[in-house]
Each structure stands twice: as structure tokens, then as C-alpha cells.
Amino acid sequence: MQTLGRGTIRFNKPPRIEAYASVVGKKEGEGPLGECFDKIEPDEYVGESNWEKAESRLQNEAITLCLQKGSVSSQEVDAATGGDLLNQCVATSFAVRDMNIPFLGVFGACSTMAEGLIAASALLDGGYGSHIIASAGSHFCSAEKQFRTPLEYGSQRPPSAQWTVTGAGAVLLGFNGKIGVSAATIGAIVDKGITDANHMGSAMAPAFADTIENHFKNIAAGPQDYDAIFSGDLGVIGKELTRELLRQNGICLENNYHDCGEMMFDREKQDVHAGGSGCGCAASVLCSYVLPRLDSGEWKRVLFAATGALLSPTTVLQGESIPCIAHAVELVHMD
């Protein structure tokens, strides 16, 4: 690989995406992307005894299914990168604990899928291994319990709140297949002083704009050079803010710009306020809607930039503002 500019990597022999899989919950399965997912779990416990284990199970299923689709055994995988939003990232650690795969835990909040893809691609392109799996996931119930109020409390949510996606995505990287990871930009933390944890889209929008602008500059490209550009989970409010922020700097995002959080649910029918969120949002949309279109050649070049809010419930209670980050991964169809 080579440095195209601060933060931006060009992969000289682009690692390929050999397989991908997505597993989501019932509500996500009833949304606009319902038919795209590999598996829909009707039970919010996914057969487990608590929500944390359920979240872990979702990610385990996504990884297992991804390996099956790629016809690669866990023993043939040289490393796994993955993460989630639970305290101490336990959903991921428990998801992979019986797989005996060299494991690198990553934490980028809802940007985790992009961060894991970058780490995995850097290892492969640099010369380590022949197969690396990257995964991320989240669960509505475990997230509400940990970050907000007990579900039984029935707390009312402000219109700017987002709905944590119950779902997981996994990507198997190697050197075969038609989708290449051609470049990536590692984001820096941006904190514009938002302190309202129910306004995540507004908090994350400046980080997304910063990373995208840096990526375009370093790679000498613009929005028009992509068939599609995805943000992770800015939701409808963050998406509009992002457009406005980039417009001020002369970058116009047109109809090829989409947000995974907005796409996940039908806002009119599903009562999710500003849209979906969570590590599993960008991960499952990537692995269900985005990658098949690159695989088929319908799209030739896509920018996937997942966003993360690096707060904790403690920092919110302490009145701290929300540090945010976005990592961008450029994916291309390769003949």
C-alpha cells in the first residue's frame, strides 16, 4: 500500500471481498431492505437467555454464514477484526471465542465495520495472511439497556433519536472475487460540541464531512466519480447536515448519496424517528444491499464511510460533548 495523503491509503494489490453475510432482527426484516438480508431472526433473544448473548449470537451467525458462503473454514482464516458497542466489546469477543482465529478487537462505535475493513485490508495488502474476516453488530435491546433506559420503562424518544439496529454483518477478505478494496481514509476525531446523546446524527455529521472531504482531496476525486456514497448511520437529520456542511466547502452530494440508517427502516410505518443506528446498521446494509451491486458490476465504484460517536453513558452524564469519527473505504468492481 501507499500513502496518498494524511489518513488515506491506496492498496496496491487490492484485497478482494470473497464473501459477505448479514443477519438481522424481525423489525429490520420488515423494513425496505428485508429481502436483501441472508437471515432474519424472528426472536429478539435469538434462542439465547439474554440480549447480550443474543447480540453475540447474531455476529457469530453472520461470521459463520460468511465463511460458509466463501467455502473457507475458520482454521483457514488468518485473522479476524471485529467490534461492537457493548461494554468491553463482549458481543464480538464472545462471538469468536470458540473459533480459534487470531483476533484483533477494534473499537470505532458505529464506524467499526469500516475500521475493521481497513485493518484487515492493511494486513492482507501488507503481506500478512490470505483470509481475514471483518465483522460488526449491534442489538436494539442491549443498546437501550446499556445506553438509555430500561426497555420496560417505555421511555419516550425525541424526534432526533435513532433506533439501534438489531443485526450484524461479516465480510471475508482474500485475493479472489470481483470486489476490491482499492483505498481507504482513516478518520480523525471531530467534536463540534454537541452534548445531546439523542442527537447523534448532528454530532457525527461533521466527522463524516471531514473524512469525505479529506478522502476526495487525497484521492483527487469528487462525488460524481462514485456510483454510490454511503454514510453509516447519520439518519435523516445528520444526512441533511452533512449535505449542508459539504456544500459550504464546494462539495455537492447528489442523489448517489445514501445513509444506511435512513435506508434500514420505513420511517412512516416503523416509528424509528431519525433512522437506524448501531454498529450493525452500516455492517448489515453493506453486506446485504451494497456488496451485491458491486459484485454484479451494476456499480463500479462505491465509497462506504461508517460513522461513530465515541461517547459513553458516563461521559454524557458528566456533561462532555461527543467526539465523533468516520472511516471511509473505497470499493471497486474488478473484472
Place this chain on the structure above:
Amino acid sequence: MQTLGRGTIRFNKPPRIEAYASVVGKKEGEGPLGECFDKIEPDEYVGESNWEKAESRLQNEAITLCLQKGSVSSQEVDAATGGDLLNQCVATSFAVRDMNIPFLGVFGACSTMAEGLIAASALLDGGYGSHIIASAGSHFCSAEKQFRTPLEYGSQRPPSAQWTVTGAGAVLLGFNGKIGVSAATIGAIVDKGITDANHMGSAMAPAFADTIENHFKNIAAGPQDYDAIFSGDLGVIGKELTRELLRQNGICLENNYHDCGEMMFDREKQDVHAGGSGCGCAASVLCSYVLPRLDSGEWKRVLFAATGALLSPTTVLQGESIPCIAHAVELVHMD
């Protein structure tokens, strides 16, 4: 880089450690390594209003000092890898949020320093960037509050318990200097069924043994080939278990084997039971005691293998056993 065997990387043009810094608390400063640290903070709040911010400040100070010692500005750093034990890794995110450095959050519990070094070395060796900083830290008070009982409660600790180190370490990697990162082994999760969160050393020992054995096999070396071998924070119980486990497989760790958790405190005088622990333990011992001896050439080849227990308070209460991991980094003096 190249793959020497599953999990093990050889760095072809070993990234160099250009600078390193350690900042610790009062108790650590009074321990056997007191004179080795760059800075000792007498106030447990480090001038902040709460322990979480104090932990963040320690890591911020270690990074800042490391950059000063390396005569590199934060704008010349191409990426930072880092992590900690706080929920959602906020100590690290807040430590770097104003630095405008492309940031990759990593989570490996107390193995974080080794994981971050591996990620940073892989990026540099693969061709990305010219300077990357890796850091990790922990704080006794924030860890007790989050993982155990309120400090005010004055809970009695069993003899197998360890004492979370208040401290942080930071390493600046680049292509100058006399210490090279020659190889590394990414560990897989090992869980032997220990459920007692006051027996971390016992839980982590099998993971350390597994990674070390794999590293020796892949790199065709043994304990006698190193001037020193360090585990992260197994403490006195885990250290002896590790010796026993490896002995069963024909590997004898002699007097060149040390544990950072055992080294940090004077067990007779400082009442820390089985020894030190926390992300900041291995990180601060590496940056105070280990690296200077490699720098001077007193040691030619060292294996640094930090260990992590990937549990959360929730998984402990749910009766789950403790998944553990260890990552090994091989460091060499280069003339």
C-alpha cells in the same frame, strides 16, 4: 511483511521505535520501577474533576510527552492506535480528540498496548505513513468504580486479586532509532472456563502460553533466544501457572521471564495481592523499563506479550467464563 505461520508476522523492514514515554500515579511511582518513569502524577485526579477524565489525561500526557521526546508534532503523525478498559474506550478517544490525528481505536483489554503496536507496525511496514503512535492506559479508581465496587465501600479483596495500575504508555513508531519491531503474533481467544473475576491471572495464563508457544513454533525460536520475555499482567499466580502450562509442553521459562504486573509493585510493602494489572501496566513497564534496555543495546532481543481478559461486569454477573487473549511483539536492538 510476511506470514511465518498462522498468527505470526515477520516485518521485512522493521518499523523502529523512535520515542516512548510513561506517566504513572503516586503508588506506581513508589514501587520498584519508580525511577524509570518519565512522570509521576501525585494527584489521583491529575487535575481533572473525575477519575475518567484523570485516566484520559494520563494517556494524553504520555502521548504528548512521547511526541516531544521524538521531536514530532501531532500533525506529522499519520495515525494513532490506542485503547483502554473504560466503557466505550472513552479514556483514549478523549485523550486524542483534540489532536487531529487519524485514529484507530483498538480493544484487547490489558493486551491493548501489544495489539496497538502490531496494528501500527503493520501499517508502517505495509507502506502507510511515516509516523504512527500507539498508546494505552488505565486508572485504579475508574477501574474499581466500573468493574468492582465503589471505592468508598472499602471492599476486601481476595489474595488472587490484582491492582489496576494508574498509568499510561505511548510509543512513537517510525523508521529511525535503534529498536526494531521484528515480528509479532496475533493471539486467538482462549477460554478455559474460569468464572472468577478475581482470578484474572489464572484466566489469562493459558492465553499467554498459547500465544508464546505459537510464536516460538512459527519463528523457530525458544525462550533461550531472548534476553527477556515479558507477560503483561498475569501477576504472581498467573506467572507460575504459565510456567507450569508451558513446562507441560516442553518449554521452560527461566530467569529471563518477567511479568509486568509482578514488577510494578513491591508486594510486601504495597498490599497489591497478586500484582498489578490494567492496560496501563504493560504499557508503562514497556515504556519505562523495557525499551531503554533495548535502546542502549544491553538487550538485543525481547518478547513483549501483553495479556487481556475480554470480560465485562455484565458477563461476569451472567455467570459466563472469561475469554482471554495475548498478543506478542518481538523487539530487537538494531545497530
